[in-house]
Amino acid sequence: MAIVNRTPDSFYDKGATFGLDTALQRCDEVIAAGAGIIDVGGVKAGPGEAVDAQEEIDRVVPIVTAVHRRHPSALISVDTWRASVAQEAIAAGAGLINDTWAGWDPELVEVAGHNRVGYVCSHTGGAVPRTRPHRVHYDDVVAEVIAETTRQAERAASLGCPEALTFIDPTHDFGKNTFHGLELLRRVEELVATGWPVLMALSNKDFVGETLDRPVGERLAGTLAATAWCAARGVAAFRAHEVTETIDVIRMTAAIAGDMAPLHTTRGLA
Template sequence: MPLAQVMGIVNRTPDSFYDRGVTFGIDEALQRCDEVVEQGASIVDVGGVKAGPGSEVSASEEADRVLPVIRAVAERHPGVTISVDTWRASVAEEAIAAGAGLINDTWAGYDPELVEVAGQFRVGYVCSHTGGAVPRTRPHRVHYDDVVASVIAETTTLAERAVSCGVPEARVFIDPTHDFGKNTFHGLELLRRIDEIVATGWPVLMALSNKDFIGETTDRPVGERLPGTLAATAWSAARGVAAFRVHEVRETVDVLRMTAAIAGTHAPLNTVRGLA
């Protein structure tokens, strides 16, 4: 079994919930890209709009934010997959032309043309679950009879549509999409039963990093959620999750290596103690 992939987050936004705009500047964004690749990310996810409520960002402004970064990463790191975090088909098409090879559609096909763009250009596509939430809204009194069944139904249906549109089957991910249209109890249930989602056969991508459901579970503010994030990552990796979208790349890579070594699927990197 291959080691789970790591998708490093690069936010070209001034109001990210986590980094508060530290990579909004183009130089800072490119430095961040170089860092996450050096630390072991095989995917770089570039986003130009904050996921939650905030200032309106037009499609043209979103494109202006992400395209220079995508072009530069494609030139500097040709072996890395570049992902564009967008729900807009127009932005995705420009991003693909600039070098993106994966569309991270965190709003579950809100723009129905987005998956068609992915298929037309035969790039990868992330199928998300939001329970019908509108982009950039927070969950409010959400209810599911069975959140895991809902996630499986919505993401696998979208995955099948992606393939029918031309997306290569091997380049499709399904993402339970923690916090999007869900509360903390839903997020924990998804982790508790992640093996059911993995059992669909579609590669699973999880975006757990510093999410609110981790903050509420541990009663920690955004800057103190790394231990909770890594615990959830180890749990998920041990159950076959294929990729993780993260802020802290180096720490995540270590967790994935350690989990794989315990499972016996990957050897330790440097074994000398008691052997020399």
């Protein structure tokens, strides 16, 4: 799942794909690189300038429309917590709704189900959208994540979302500290064992930065280490900024496991 931010203030890319042309170029590039899902977002996840629903629609829908026209077979995801935005995006060609804020708008999953599109079920511990965690506590963070996300997944499927595109996402950094993030990775097999496809959004997150004491621009190695760990344990999808590197990790992990053949072999065979 390749990240395409139509925001001027993203924590990572600082607005690099805010412009429609640069966002579309990014989509072309990541599809060519092998991304299976294009995730378009119109509002920064963290605190920042307020963006109302109409502004979010104006940012998201044009890129969804353009990508759907240029790449009709691509699966386009929209990162939103608003039902009104989701409806417009689906009409433009989106096939997956990435509800990062765990059902804050209760109508969002209903829109996804009514339109028979995929849905990402997240866990935030009840956090308000665009706020940071503060002294959060869980008796067992993994058990709580599983209970909440599988409850959402069962409802999404009952409303019409395809089960193969109904993901559960532990949602690192949202309503969690670094110790929670590491515990979720340590016990990732418990998430996979639910039977729902697991999505991990690990890319350059704060829990990686705090673990390694690295600023945002120096978290790729840590991100890829976490990605390899999760890929080897059955995680289905990875939301990523660095698409080529992430795909290489997924392919290499699959090749080691014997689940895919090397792409180009000549050494010792001639």
